[in-house]
Amino acid sequence: GNSVTQMEGPVTLSEEAFLTINCTYTATGYPSLFWYVQYPGEGLQLLLKATKADDKGSNKGFEATYRKETTSFHLEKGSVQVSDSAVYFCALSNQAGTALIFGKGTTLSVSS
Amino acid sequence: DAGVTQSPTHLIKTRGQQVTLRCSPKSGHDTVSWYQQALGQGPQFIFQYYEEEERQRGNFPDRFSGHQFPNYSSELNVNALLLGDSALYLCASSLEVPGNTEAFFGQGTRLTVV
Numbered sequence A: 001g002n003s004v005t006q007m008e009g010p011v012t013l014s015e016e017a018f019l020t021i022n023c024t025y026t027a028t029g030y031p032s033l034f035w036y037v038q039y040p041g042e043g044l045q046l047l048l049k050a051t052k053a054d055d056k057g058s059n060k061g062f063e064a065t066y067r068k069e070t071t072s073f074h075l076e077k078g079s080v081q082v083s084d085s086a087v088y089f090c091a092l093s094n095q096a097g098t099a100l101i102f103g104k105g106t107t108l109s110v111s112s
Numbered sequence B: 001d002a003g004v005t006q007s008p009t010h011l012i013k014t015r016g017q018q019v020t021l022r023c024s025p026k027s028g029h030d031t032v033s034w035y036q037q038a039l040g041q042g043p044q045f046i047f048q049y050y051e052e053e054e055r056q057r058g059n060f061p062d063r064f065s066g067h068q069f070p071n072y073s074s075e076l077n078v079n080a081l082l083l084g085d086s087a088l089y090l091c092a093s094s095l096e097v098p099g100n101t102e103a104f105f106g107q108g109t110r111l112t113v114v
Helices: none
Strands: A003-006 A011-014 A019-021 A023-026 A032-038 A044-050 A056-059 A062-065 A075-077 A086-093 A106-111 B005-007 B010-013 B019-024 B031-037 B044-050 B053-057 B064-068 B074-078 B087-094 B109-113
Touching: A003 A086, A011 A019, A019 A106, A023 A032, A023 A086, A032 A062, A044 A062, B005 B087, B010 B019, B019 B087, B019 B109, B031 B074, B044 B064, B074 B087
Parallel strands: A011 A106, B010 B109
Antiparallel strands: A003 A023, A019 A075, A032 A044, A032 A086, A044 A056, A056 A062, A062 A075, A086 A106, B005 B019, B019 B074, B031 B044, B031 B087, B044 B053, B064 B074, B087 B109
């Protein structure tokens, strides 16, 4: 079946540090891949997405590249800020408009 | 644009009771999906409604049921509540067009079963 595996957290960084959160997936066909962010007490916000192999999604300084050969979609940011502290979820959708399958989430804590 | 709105924001129910959660989709969206997010976990898909019909369902028991109204708003009903039903319930809306993969989430309803 389809599944998403994320690196265990929490991830604790100092401001301006480099961030990587690993995500790998198992799916049939060619899923779309997503990163969602959840700030404390809030719902999920779409951070970025990629819909086919080698696509790079980017937003607010975050990037992730759809790597079909390694079934990965790692999230990166060159310089994190305190305001980036949140829980990050990797997700896939195997078909447009269908259910999202989420990883367990990775908590990021950035200190000044 | 109000985005996806859910009500209530918090709810406390007793084991065995029934609960109804409500969702209004983002303006222009016609598809509503519901997710359950247990503490410290990722959201789990419950079901999806389109054209007032349940189109897809996750691995949840029949105690979980739903409805979509002609104005695309939706309700999630849970009967015979169990302590394990305590979670954040998220509603997501999207627009049914070919190739569209983007869903917008509401703030969620925090359900506590005691």
